[in-house]
Amino acid sequence: xxIDGQKLSDSMADKGIFAKDLCKRVKLNEAELKKIxxxxxxxxxxxxxxxxxxxxxxxxxxxx
Numbered sequence: 001x002x003i004d005g006q007k008l009s010d011s012m013a014d015k016g017i018f019a020k021d022l023c024k025r026v027k028l029n030e031a032e033l034k035k036i037x038x039x040x041x042x043x044x045x046x047x048x049x050x051x052x053x054x055x056x057x058x059x060x061x062x063x064x
Contacts, residue, residue, distance in 0.1 A: 002064040
């Protein structure tokens with residue numbers, strides 16, 4: 001599954017969560033998050049679920 005990097009960035013900005021904070025909460029490293037934000041890589045459902053939970057948005061709000 002792919003995440004829309006722009007939607008993810010907008011959600012992070014709305015919640016006031018920086019990339020480092022999101023990485024720490026979701027247990028990702030910054031390289032993985034950078035890859036997700038650039039729309040280059042697929043991401044598993046478990047990780048998408050954790051990101052959506054931290055940002056308090058639905059998974060559909062982040063999908064490409």
